[in-house]
Amino acid sequence: MAGDAGRSNGGIADGVEGGAMRKLRAFLLRLAGVWRKDEGDFAAEFESHLTMEIEDGVRGGLSEQEARRQALIRHGGYAQTQQAWREQRGLPWLEILLRDLSRGARTLWRAPGFALAAVAIVALGIGANVALFTLVRAVLLRPLPFAQPSRLVAVYGMDAPGEEASGNLVAPGDYYDWRKTAAFEGMAIWRVSGFNMAGAAGELPEFVEAGSGSAELLPVLGVRPVLGRWFSTQEDTSGGPLVTVLSWNLFERRFHGNPAVLGTTMRLNMQAYTIVGVLPREFAYPDGEIALWVPFHADTAAKLIDNHYAHLAHVIGRLMPGVTAQAADAELTAIQRQIVAQFGAAGSVRKLVETRPMQSDMARDVRQPLLVLQAAVGCLLLIGCLNLANLMVARGAGRRREIAVRTALGSSRLRLCIEQVAESLVLCATGGAAGMALAMLAVRWLVRHWNGLPQTESVHVDGVVLLFAMGLVMLTGVLSGLVPALAATGGGLRSSSRGMTEALKDNARTMSAGAGRTRLLRSLLAAEVGLTVVLLVCAGLLFTSFLRLKGEEIGCATDNVLTMRFFLRGHAYRQPAQIAALDTALLEKVRALRGVEAAGLTNVVPGDGYYSDRSVWLRGEDENRASPHDQPLFRTADPGYFAAMGIPLLRGRTFAENERLDNHHVVVVSRLFAREFFGAKDAVGQVIRTQLGWDVETFEVVGVVGDTPWELGAQERPMIWFPIFSGAPASSDAVLVIRSSGDVEQLALPVQKIVASLDADLPVTRILTMNQVLGLATADSQRNATLLGAFAGLSLLLAAVGLYGVLSYVVAQRRGEIGIRMALGARREEVLRLMLGSGLRPALWGLGCGIVVSLGATQALRATLYATKPLDAGVYAGTVAVLLAAAIAACLVPAWRAAKTDPMAALRAE
Template identity: 50%
Template sequence: MTLRGAWRRLCTALGAKDRDGDVGDELDSLLQMHIDDLRRTGVTEEEARRRALIELGGMEQVRQVVRDRRGLPSLEGWARDVKYAMRTLMRTPGFSLVAILVMALGIGTSVALFTVVRSVLLRPLPFPRPDRLVTLYSHDERSQPGTGNLTAPGDFYDWEKVSHGYEQMAIWRWSGYNMSSNGGDLPEFLNAGTCSWNLFATLGVNPALGRLSTPTDDQIGAEPTVILSWSFFKRRFNGDPGILGRTIRLNSRMYTVIGVLPEWFQYPDPKIQLWVPWQVDVTTDQVLTHFNHIFHVVARLKDGASAFAALQEVSAVEQQLYTRLRGSGPMEQDVVAIPLLEDVVGDVKTPLYVLLAAVVCLLSIACLNLSNLLVARSAARRREMAIRSALGSSRLSMIRQQLTESLLICLAGGGLGVLLAVGATRWLVGHWTELPRAYDVRPDGLAVSFALAITLLAGILAGLLPAISSTGGPILAALQDGSRGVGGNAARVSLRRALLTAEVALTVVLLIAAGLLFKSFVRLRTVDLGCTTKHVLTMTYFLRGEKYSKPEQIVDFDTQLLDKVRHLPGVEAAGLTNVVPGGGYYGDHEVWIPEHPAEATGVHRFAAYRTADPGYFSAMQIRLVRGRFFSDDERMERDKFVIVNEELVRQYFPGDENPIGKHLRVEWRTPEGESYEIVGVVGNTIYEIGKPVRPMMWFPILSGIPGNSGDSVLVVRSARDVLPLGVPIQRLIASLDRNLPVKNVLTMDQIVGESTANSSFSATLVLSFAALSLLLAAVGLYGVLAYLVTQRTVEIGIRMALGAKREGVLRLMLLDGLRPAALGLVLGVAASLGVTRLISSVLYGTSPLDPAVYLSVIATLLLSATFACLLPAWKAARIDPICALRTE
């Protein structure tokens, strides 16, 4: 067919009414001419018309042939199917509305999660050739597969010297700076990054304003420079380009602003407000150390270079360093490379895939629900389908017509679902506080295409089985069916039960997974931190710069602050530490016990280090197991005392050995290490919710060591609500140093809440999806049974007329609905035994086979199914036999 012919056919099809009128006029004219010719032979009018019609053939058949030759029959047939389907759906608005809402829910949640998963896990990072970027981690036999430890700077520089497979390598680490008040602005603590000069060149980032760092900026003793993030540039300096070349005061030192990063650059986290060269504030020993594992390493593979060969080069160097230095300090044996994208999103990959699986289950349940409703509905239309078949309609055309109904429902639900997905995506991004790459999550054309694809697929899957079921079978049997036989066909009943069984089974799997996640979250929230969390307020400050470069300056500030805070009305106790329980790992040191024999080469003992003042343990109500707390005079030069936790004693003082009076040697200030006497043992505290207990040791914070004692968390305990004390305490800090910012003013309960935020969010979402699935399953059971009760009214009336009791009818209808529910429950529980093992890695203190969760789900499902079936069954039991028989 030529393009012109196709266009003519399309125009003809669009003007079908006019075309049919013209053809009809021509045929009527031709018929009349034949009639006139026959009349002239002397036959009557009726006989002439009869002979003319016989000679010309069927007029409607001729019209149809003309239509097929001049128009687009398939398009016209589809248009007729759409019109018929719309009229059919409008005749049952309740059914149509419920079906549309069910599909909108399934499609909307699926599109929202697809958008998040694609944006976070699948969309490439916004760097040139992002597939060539990797993160390198130190690695040893204790590390989990695919994971590693942070890298020491000395290791990094040795890797960089010998690497031929990597185009560039760079290091960075988290940091923070106090920004002094200026021009009326308040002092502020800024999350920052310190990095080697070539980090941005390695990533392929150009500045939006100014320039990036050069090798001369990243040298010991160089003039301090800083690069601002775009958000900080707009927020603090109102987007004024004049800030370039000017200085800002960070940690009481002047830094020259040399550049501003582009708005889209938010690696590794949007919280980072500025970047400084890392060598400016360090010593040569800190640059060359192989034992301080604090840096992330980013590398870019050369074009054409083998990732395996490049990794082997740096691994060989690390192995040589391990062989040479393992007796001198903690060393790693190997190097592992992780794609940069995976490194950025690794913590949320499993939770996101769990949520995606949950919404796929929800969409499947929605499709099964719609399909089941259509099966029940098609039972009443079986006689109609048989009549249409007897009149010459093909089975394919009848299936197409019913599929059109299903597609219209899904298209309406899909349109509503896309609107729902836009709102749901925004809500997810706004409430999932720890979601990486949240700035990159947005619906786009691919999300709309995905919505259209799953809408069409759902429409076909949901409508195909009902359409095939209602159009099959002998025509005569269907025509002979009375209303009492509607819905009673064994094949249709089996199909309905199979769909309900599958729907209930998927719901059970989702409910059990949600129950396990929720129980895991409850366990996390109720974990014992080893201290009090009630009415405890914390706030963090950092003593940095020239003003706090000497121990006595740090100790003087801390002493004055504690004295003022303890005299505030409402304060029961106050103390200082560097990190509170649940606040993170912070760091560790290798320790030696002088009273024990020397360890074998390569064996190292580590303990997380903390600082505390004499009142900290009492303020936090941390249990004293043995010995004593620090005394007020154990400060400055008299600081050679340490308090350890029970876990350190269990691991490093086995048996009944008393650790009190023994010593720990720690390389705190000198390479040779210093010996600290153990004066107390306290109960174990949790450094992070969901993590195992680690050996810990506390040193006197009033030793005044810059860089260690300068990191301070003030803890305040009260007998009542402690939040109103926040502002008065901040005023006290400002009275001591008006340029010292305070950050993270949080209660201990808020810290616990932040630590469990991801688990809480994931568990809540999956539980919501499970509840929606349970609702859909209940709606499916209720809808199908209610529809079939209506169709079986005459049958029930006959049963009751023949002596059936109302209780028997009630039991019959209940069993009809509960059989597939019970079978689905059994299949769902069996499937869950295997499926829940896949989420065991995100569970805390909860077994994938937790009997309490399984029993709760079984009881909930049975109760919901019983209630869903009870109302239609009760309605069936209340049928009046006389009225029912009159409907026949």
Template identity: 35%
Template sequence: MSARRHHPLYRALLRLAPAPLRDTHANEMEALFAERLDEARRIGPSAVARTWMHGASDVLHARAASWARRGTPLTIAIEERNALMVGSDFRYALRSLGRQKSATALVICMLSLGIAANVAVFSLVNGLFLRPFPFAHPDRLVYINETAPKWNLEIVGINYPDFVRWREQQKLFESIALYSTDSFNLSDANGAERVRGAQVTWEFPRVLGVQPILGRCFTADEDKPKGPPVVVIGEALWKERFAGDRNVVGKTLRLDGASRTIVGVVPSTASFPDDVRLWVPMAGDPNQPYQSYGADGIGRLKPGVTAGDADKDLQRSHQSIWDKSDRDHTVSPFVKPLREQFVRDYRTAASTVTGAVAMLLLIACANVAAVMLARALARRKEMGIRLALGSSRLRLMQQLLIENLVLAAIGGVIGLVAGQWATGALVRMIPDELPRWAAFQIDARVMVFSLAVVVFTVLLFGWAPALHAVGGDVRSAVHATNGSTGAPRGRRTLWFLVAGEFALAAMLLVCGTLLIKAFDRVRHVDPGFRADHVLTFSVPISEATRPRQEQWVAFWDQLLERTRAVPGVDAAGLITCPPLGCHWGNFYDVDGAIPSPDGKDPVVLTRVASAGYFEAMGLRLRSGRFLQEADGRDKNPPVVIVNESFVRTFWGANASGVGRRIKFRGKDAKWMTVVGVVGDVKHYGLERPMRPGLYFPLPAIPRSTLTMAVHTTVDPQSIAATMREMVRQLDPELPVFGVRTMEESLRRSLALRAAFSWMLAVFAFLAFVLAIGGAYGVATYLVTQRTREIGIRVALGARTEDILKNVAGRGLSVVGAGVACGIIGSLGVARLLADALFGVSPADVTVLAFVTAVLVGTALMANGLPARRAARIDPMRSLRTE
């Protein structure tokens, strides 16, 4: 065992030991402790921890015992002798803080609160924005996609032939790859399950830098049309389905009714971007015409290449496609850093909440500064005496700062622990809204951040008390009595702190209230469908067992028939994409379309629905009729239902849609007649605009995976089990997935905004409480200081109102000034939030008036109560206070 005779940590600990002991025996004490540590190391880490606990409590015990022997009030001269010893300052700080238990507890509470809020928010920001992706050289990973402003699509999805062209032409990427998340029916003897997976081009694992645990990843030959049926499974699936069997490579997996050979197992870190459990080759064919847009791309840059350079490189690679088939540059590729793509939804929320907690910390610091300053003013006499006895001002300042450091350190530790807890609670509150790759554990960055916050708070709340305590001249300080007013400069600083707190609290309250108002407005947006009593669930037909489309239609008819027969169900229908679900866009020739003013060719949200869907989802019929059973069947004329946006976009605001015609683009496409116009639904979320959309009858364009919408007269959750059983009886190989009510879907779509708004509201409320507490504390302190003066005034015949006016007036004018500054400031700050306010004006008058009224009203109480108490004191008693 290595015997380290000098352990720096223990040496630091020894600074707490009584000086005589330390001076004489430090070396031997270290040697003994080192021996104990060696002994403990042989036993294990918990023994080492116990040894440290013993060592610390041993030293502290000796410390306490020596205090007990000495008695509390030390003579100042002895303290001064140890002048420059920080250790004695710590002792002094602990003792002086211990004497004022309630003030110390209050200060620690406020600091912990401020620090905890900052740690919690920083952990979230760290997980989302700062922590590197769990891949090699994550800074070289980029996201690739295509954009088409003309189609009203910011992100179109990548077209496979475009990708193949880029792959040939690009020069600045080590490699690029496509992925497209998908889900599969995974079935075996035990039943069917829907698992999330991805179709990827063979370079995908290479781009991410993922090494398989077992076997290998795909080869280029496997990623070709009619390539061998292979699959790579993720660690999670490997453990669940195969119990971590190391001979799994070569076994088969039944996916969508067909067998695939497992060629490799990859670690869970490869599960990008979301909960992906297995991978199959994309096996695209670049020569097939009219391929859809839809895949996502990732690339690994060569070292030293920036995303901007890569973007230009891709544009250059795309040039030949533009020249050949897209002279208008309708679709163009873009490259951006990987993280930027995945955190864009969180950006506003994160920066706002970070700003909010920073303000909260400032308020907490101001409050602490006020408490410490009040204490310092009360201790002016003590400080004066020490100055008179020859103590240097620097010494006294050092001592006060160490007192602050002790407070901040305690607050920091509590804050760190509470902050970690709060992070966990937050993450649990919105698990679906946070990306899977983000991890929120404590790491070095969080630790450094917390330390920085602590140092910052020390400096921020330490300056005022330290300056005031040692400023001023010795004589007046020595003569100061408790009954007289504090130094005017000190009082001014106190009021300044209160005004600052109110300004910050006003800003936070305005922002919080605005966001809550916006949230309320979003919540009350008409979704265009009926959310209550609607259950949705999805069923995927396996194309391997039912290869023909007629079989699909027959299956869906049967499923609908059985569903409608379930007691409690009064309407049921099928749809490709339910509201708040997916997107499938298409382009049509529209008969009699007015030319788009800005030359745009907007994409049309295309859905396929069965009869009964509109009734089940509670859509509104504007004119014509809904789809009926006969639509799309046999030789019936082709029909289509469009939404209001469609009519408005293509035929004009006041046009009627029924009877007009549209058709797919292409030479031999047939015209279809619009038979009904339905109201828009908020398909992309309550805050998002709706696109033109249409519904085809299911039998005309059969689909193999559909979502059933069921309207019930009973609690929709109560029939979920019945529905699962019904599908199982029809075909035991088919899984049922995505079972949820429309109310739940709505709630999920709002979860991020809800979390964001409520977080800010909570922080604003805490800020409010802190500010009011601060104002009350300062007012009480100042009134106490003036007890004698007030007594004289009362004795001389002043009335209660006069005293009230005199005492509370000052406080109110300070608060008024603070609130006014805050409101003006909030006009600027709230503008930064404009994107998140959903049309609520950043200068919303009711919100501003509400915040002003609340702050001034409560400040009136905070100042009035102590003033009234003072005015009622019997002058005989107050005059005797000394």
């Protein structure tokens, strides 16, 4: 019986499968029948059957004429039978749709001006939306290219719940204690570094960004090298073998994609590293700038490995299956409390631990700008839809008589609406195709110019993006076509005999859309203006913020100042005296160049980043306890740096030439440092204690200089400078600052030649003027303001065009009324005022509604604004002025045309 049941089930399955195949075959045959137009076989077969029926009737005693009549009755007639045959061999709904689309294309071909304007509107809206969606999908929506990415988290040490992750790096000692937890399948630590890579075969040396990661990094991510292997646990130890894994970009660029590179050596910081692996092409963690990786221990001083105060690394982890982030946080925080109890009194040990989903953590700096821009282009597309609907409503007025005639001949209101929506779909499909081309260009531009955009290797147009674009085309076509279609056919799907009768009575000169259609046009226009106001206000806030950020007073010279960075690494610069010797020789040669007014060295110039900070204790404070003061930013400088940068000396003096190496226990502080640490006291001569290297040492404040920002737009921090010749830990990282009386960029090549003459293996990188440094610092703000401003400008243009079109339509429809008014004595000024009021009324309604919506919408921008409030009165006033000016300009031409109407000509037309 079991066998019979099995055979029975198999037979049922075969029958179901056979039925499905038959249905599919029938569908394909009917689909092919849509394009197979040859109907000769049907005519012959029908005539054959009809002849046989007639012969049977004649043999039955009927006349030939009666027999033919009876046969046609039984068959239903030629036309009816032919239609039934067509429906059986084709897909009628598809044929109707194709016929409607073809008719719509022919109709638009006869109105090229309208068609081009509509296609341009749709192309801009869809192109902008597809471009931004491509970025949003790649950065925010697409899963990370790692194994089971939902279990990957970034781990941060925090001083308070909910702190920003940016800057909250992890001390290596914390990480090695965290690994005791059972909440993670694996944890890894990494940090961004850099190496001087020696040239080979005549190539110049170069500085490359690198990552130093623990042996667990790639296993935690679930990634394998495409060639070779990752680091082993034995290699990731202090004093272990020097090995490196290349990124795919460096593998192709420097080694021409030759697999034989495995096992060979390359010189990094004057040491030989063995190449053991190559990473996949798509691997770009944490970003695509990382050229190679080395073991974490190889690039981290042994004293830092167990340190709980030096916050210098990132930590990621893979949660155990079933473990939540909250449970992991609780376990890690319990471990951190033990660390605080043991080490917390002596330094800045983090108080608690938080995990963040890795995907959102990687995108934290670009998430809000992306969402704001996506919302902006969504508004732009909606404005385009409203504008296109306005154009089609106005255009539909000229076809009202045609629609009335077709309705009288039996066409249903639904059928007429479908035809007009099909016309809109043709427009939107054409605009969508052009928009896709624009989107691909825009995506390429955004990826190239958006610094810090993560996962750029996954930004591309794929099937999901194409489906999104097709959905936008369909949505845009229906939204912009349905309202005009309903308006043109009487406002509903049910017939209106009264409306159609009135339309049939109208002649070509007096056709009027009536008050209903005019109200619809004005409502659409008011909505369009309201959305434009929101975009204008947001763009105005961002642009104002950018201008204030760019115009921020940074307290130093910016014109004709050149900066060049270099890193003194390797055995040739292990001793502070070696570093001081090269720095001294370099400054002497540079200052001797023609055109150089001043030159100096520092570790980071104003506006170029945080770099590092130090805990500082005043006289009498216990350095075994955490410093009660805000930790000042750590800087180094040679005696000529402050003069080269134009940073004013406010009190005391700067460094002397003899304050170097062992004779260096002096510091220069910023004005903010002096105020926060010493209050009303004179800072010069005060004694502080701070950690320099591994020991806490005593320093005398010898000078106070003006404040300079560490980052444009960021909160000011106190700063402290140490002599760069002192052998401080940051002395090997140097930025050469050169101020010239002429074009300072002309000095770049001569200075590079000087560096090469001192050390042929020392690369110079990041050669930028101070204006370029500050430009990079404001690049994100400028990009966001520019893009949103462009979208707002396009929206304003669309709103102006829509306003012009609506008022032109109203003027055309009221031409007879205007003629009568003028014949009865109305002056041209009165007509001009009347028409301007008619056009400006919906603009004013839209302006008011847009201002109200903007009050809430701009709160989303609060975190991205600098020295600008979301309710900035100047921005709102400027928006009102710009919109009113555009509205008046758009209405003036149609209103003036109405005022110039010849009364007699208008009355004759009526």
